[in-house]
Amino acid sequence: MFYLLILLALLGCMALLDxxxxxxxxxxxxAALLVTAIGLGYFLGWDLWAISAxxxxxxxxxxxxxxxxAPELPLEEPVFLLFLVYQTxxxxxxxxxxxxxxxxxxxxxxSTPVSTTSEDSR
Numbered sequence: 001m002f003y004l005l006i007l008l009a010l011l012g013c014m015a016l017l018d019x020x021x022x023x024x025x026x027x028x029x030x031a032a033l034l035v036t037a038i039g040l041g042y043f044l045g046w047d048l049w050a051i052s053a054x055x056x057x058x059x060x061x062x063x064x065x066x067x068x069x070a071p072e073l074p075l076e077e078p079v080f081l082l083f084l085v086y087q088t089x090x091x092x093x094x095x096x097x098x099x100x101x102x103x104x105x106x107x108x109x110x111s112t113p114v115s116t117t118s119e120d121s122r
Contacts, residue, residue, distance in 0.1 A: 002063045007079045014086050023093040024086070032089070039085035044078060 018024050025032040050056040051072040058072045067075040 001065050003061070004065055004076050004079060007076060007083055011079075011083050011086065014083070014090050017094075018086075018090050021094065021097065023097060024089045027093065035089060036082070036085050039088075040078065040081055043081040043084065047073065047077060047081070 015025070019026050047056060048070070051070075056072060058068070058074055060066065065075050069075055069078070
């Protein structure tokens, strides 16, 4: 149960960052929902393939709920994958926002006219 609570707390932190800086869901909700659904579906498909191939195996842990959605697929796995997709998109859109703001600031700095005073003309 502890692992699930940590994942939910981390999702909440990502949502707060997203809301504060309007990065992903707060910038374009429909596109964000679509990207999140596609990413989550892709990674869940990957997990299900790996489970069927015997690559991923679940081991019981006292930190987990013990609720299984399918053989070898605990409840926490889709929540972790949701966090992974959301975190990736918040970092990606955050980087793009930072780069755009840095570029705008640098352009403004370069285009600021140099003032000439009487001391400068000597």
